[in-house]
Amino acid sequence: MSSAAHTSLAGRLDNLTIDVGVEGGRAVLVLRGDLIHGSADTLAGALARLPDGTERVDLDMTGVAFMDTTGLQLLEVLDTYGRRRRIQVTATGWNDQPRRILEMAGLDPDDPLHGPGTHREPVPAAVVMERAEQLDLLRTEVEQLRHAIVTRPVIDQARGVLMAACSCSPDQAWDVLREASQLSNTKLREVAAVVTAEAGGGGGGPLPSPELRQALRTAIERCLN
Structure with missing residues (x-):
């Protein structure tokens, strides 16, 4: 079972594909390509097609080579899915440029869903401003990469x-x-x-x-x- 999202750069970036395997209540989703606009919708579609009784969802991100700030929405989709169904979800195996995106967003690239930076408590204003500045720099860097x-x-x-x-x-x-x-x-x-x-x-x-x-x-x- 697989899904795909098309890019806006006429094939210059790699289309995102998701290969899904389910065994014993555990779903493993292997992502390949680039996390850009539309990738969150592609994941949402793949998650919606998982069979009833799925108890855990693991995303394998080792095949993702590029990610812009809209790719962070993919993590929100996965986190929301896990919370609503009260199941464990992970997204591991981040490499190179995507890891930098996560780091600049204040997330732990080894565990962006549960590590430091994901707490739900109110964040001090100074931290909010610092992260906003980091994301502005990040958007500039991503545009340069594009x-x-x-x-x-x-x-x-x-x-x-x-x-x-x-x-x-x-x-x-x-x-x-x-x-x-x-x-x-x-x-x-x-x-x-x-x-x-x-x-x-x-x-x-x-x-x-x-x-x-x-x-x-x-x-x-x-x-x-």
């Missing part, structure tokens, strides 16, 4: 050009692009497009400004010497 996913092909090409031209590592090539972007106040995607266009002879590609040319030279000297 943009990086969309622009990744041209950036990867530019890194490959720099690695071949400068005999540098992937990390060094990334540092050059980022440094040039900061020095010239140019978007990273635009810097990458210029690098790839120059490698192809420049025909039809964006013409770099003198400031960007100088920024690239400076970035190469700083990052590779």
Whole structure:
């Protein structure tokens, strides 16, 4: 039994799928893909189809690679389901970027439903303000990650050009692009497009400004010497 939610980025993010297995009153839901808008509804549908007599629900999150702040709604859906039916529910196996989302939201990534940060007592105003600031930073970071996913092909090409031209590592090539972007106040995607266009002879590609040319030279000297 499985469910799926479609993304809003035309396939650039992975669709969320949920594989459900039930044995001896315990339901194990294995999630794969990305937790974005619509994922909470997908989980709600999967939970609604569980058989009567289910006594425990465990979510396996090891297959989730990306999560934005709307993904936190999925935890609310699971928690509400468990409370209404008075059964145990868990969501474990969080990796990398999703773990950071949980941490910045004040939740324990090893046990976000029952660990620190989930108590129901009134929260001091100072803590509320601090968490609001953290979530604002988190939303900015998530948007940057979304943009990086969309622009990744041209950036990867530019890194490959720099690695071949400068005999540098992937990390060094990334540092050059980022440094040039900061020095010239140019978007990273635009810097990458210029690098790839120059490698192809420049025909039809964006013409770099003198400031960007100088920024690239400076970035190469700083990052590779």
